[in-house]
Amino acid sequence: MDKIDKKIKSLIQQDEVISPKAEEIFNNFFSENNIEKNTINKHNRVYKIRKIIAIITCIAGLLGGANVYASTNGYGNVFFLIKYLVTGEKTEITNKNELLSDRDITISYKPISLTENLEMQIRNLQIKDNKATLIIAVNEKNNTNITPLNYKLLNSTEKTLCEQKSSKKALEKEYLEEIVFNGITKDDEVVKLDIYTSYNTNLAKITINLTTKEIIVDGEKQALEQISEIELKQFLSDKISSKYKKSQKEKIVLNLRDISYCAGLYKADINYVFIDSDNTFEIDYDNLKVSALTAYFTFNKNNLTDMFSIVKLEENNTE
């Protein structure tokens, strides 16, 4: 076997030919300059790439810093700042940009009924130094075992901006909540407010549009669409009549001023009068006594006989 190995070895090792191209590579490499050049070229390439990356990073950092400066100083962004520095003209900031400057946006004084005994008004959004404060008024009409509430604020992409517990003091019935948060940007047209009970059950989800100031209670649209106003009016007429009608001759005329829904509970603001059913064409408008009340009720679409159930009838001031 050794003989075969020797024979193969001699056969193979006779051949020392390498291609001219490979020979050229060796020759180039052997010349001192080229060793340097080859190495330096490779180093230079890496160095150049690193240099470019460093320059890009510096520019990005500068632009980022300038953008923060520009936005906090009312220029909107860095490009408007540059424009201001060059031309001296300050660019008018749009509504969207205003969200980042000092503002006090009145949202709504319309109450939202979380339960028949608990109302809420989402009143203001104050923005100062990129910090936002949402001011909410809470009114507890009677004792309720679900307060103090917990609040969670989210932006339009469902990112949590803050979680906060109620500031309610022990015996307070009417109080203001100030929910402080940051992280809101000019791209956030809405903020979402999740309200939780003291035992952390979700009570309501409310979307506040910061541009239109519209407040959308989660599920309200669908809840309102599924009830029939005719049937509701009939139901409320029967309920109010049975409670307030003084004689069989009286006939109720009822007007639904407003109807809203939150957290499974409907609220209807109603005006009503009782008229004499024998003289419906001779109404004494001067002496007509219009009453107002708020009805809290639930709706059960699967129960055909008792679709609505009154939770509470609350008398308002008589007009």
Place this chain on the structure above:
Amino acid sequence: MDNLTLARKGDKEAFSKLIQGIKSKLYKTGMAILKNNDDVCDALQETLINSYKNIKKLNNPKYFNTWIIRIMINNCYEIIRKNKRVSEINEKMQQNMDNYYEIYCEKSDMENLLNKLDNELRLITVLYYYDDFSVKHIAKILNIPEGTVKSRLSRARKSIANIYKLNEDID
């Protein structure tokens, strides 16, 4: 001081002398894997630069040959990996070229011999018979067990003996 010690200290001339002594082994090893002169030249270029840059890291000078051949093999495999996507197309072209060369060009004895061997036998043959590495070193270079090296060498030996009818000559 020997060339290797000088090369490790950054002496370019000493490094060149080291390469001069092993250049044909580097080339043949590359050809055994890649079978393509252009690809081998690319691998050589990378190997020369990498080894020149990293020779200071070579702890045991007596393993210089093993070390640099290992770098060459790695660079060849890297080129195979890079070329993998187009290799199927090239393979057909290569077959046509091989046929052309067989007909119109004279190849060296060694190339003719190696081309008749399987891929895995070709590299082992070059490392053992041409580069003069021991079975132990080849196992280290290729990261395979010594037994595998031996069995492949045995197969290569038989093939070469058959091709050149060496048994008859020796007998």
